[in-house]
Amino acid sequence: MLKYILIDHTADLGIDVFGSTLPELFTNAAFAMFDIITDLSRVDNTIEYNLEVSGIDKEQLLVNWLTELLYLHDVKTLLFKNFCITDMRDNQLQATIHGEAFIGNKHVINTEIKAVTYHGLSITREDHQWKARVIFDL
Numbered sequence: 001m002l003k004y005i006l007i008d009h010t011a012d013l014g015i016d017v018f019g020s021t022l023p024e025l026f027t028n029a030a031f032a033m034f035d036i037i038t039d040l041s042r043v044d045n046t047i048e049y050n051l052e053v054s055g056i057d058k059e060q061l062l063v064n065w066l067t068e069l070l071y072l073h074d075v076k077t078l079l080f081k082n083f084c085i086t087d088m089r090d091n092q093l094q095a096t097i098h099g100e101a102f103i104g105n106k107h108v109i110n111t112e113i114k115a116v117t118y119h120g121l122s123i124t125r126e127d128h129q130w131k132a133r134v135i136f137d138l
Contacts, residue, residue, distance in 0.1 A: 004032035007133070013111065014120065014135040023085040025123070025130040026062060026093065030069055030083040033136070034099075036111050037073065040081045043107065045098035047078065054092040058123045061091050062132060066116040069097070077102040114138060 007014040015032050019025030034040060053068055055061030072078045080099035087094040102109075115137040123132045 003028040004035075006036075012117070012119075012135050012137055013113075014133060017132045017134065019130045020128070022058070022130055023088045023093070025132055026065055026088070027083045027085055029062060029066060029132060029134060030080070030097070033066055033069065033113065033116075033134075034073075034080050036136070037113060038079055038107055038110055040079075043079045043081045044100050045082055046100040047098065049078075049080075049097050050094070051097060052092070052094045057091060059118075059121050061093065062123060062134070063116050063118060063121065065093065065095075066134065070113060070116060079107060111138065 002018055004015045004017045007016055013036065017025055017029040017032055019028050049072065051068060053061065053065045055064045069080060078099055078101055080097045082098040083095060085093050085095045113136045117135045117137050119135045120133055123130065
């Protein structure tokens with residue numbers, strides 16, 4: 001199944017993300033964000049983080065999830081490529097993520113993402129599949 005597609009958006013970058021379950025949708029959204037940031041084939045799984053994120057609804061939970069990952073990238077210069085949501089209920093998720101610290105002679109930042117926005121944000125269920133639209137501020 002297709003994980004995500006890029007969508008045209010004026011001055012920003014958008015993605016439509018797909019998943020057969022909500023955890024898969026959130027995992028694919030995280031993968032898509034880091035796939036946009038860097039070449040994930042060059043990222044190894046040398047570090048592990050456990051995260052817990054909450055929100056008032058599915059949409060805010062998705063934004064908070066991606067924002068927390070972007071924070072770890074920006075502040076701690078980390079790149080992630082494997083995302084495992086270990087528990088997801090109501091408006092909270094727990095996840096284990098793997099990746100490595102940015103290494104200048106190994107990794108290239110293709111796109112700097114400044115923020116995950118609420119603009120055009122949606123999560124829907126269509127034909128036994130979840131779909132989300134997320135717009136990133138570049």
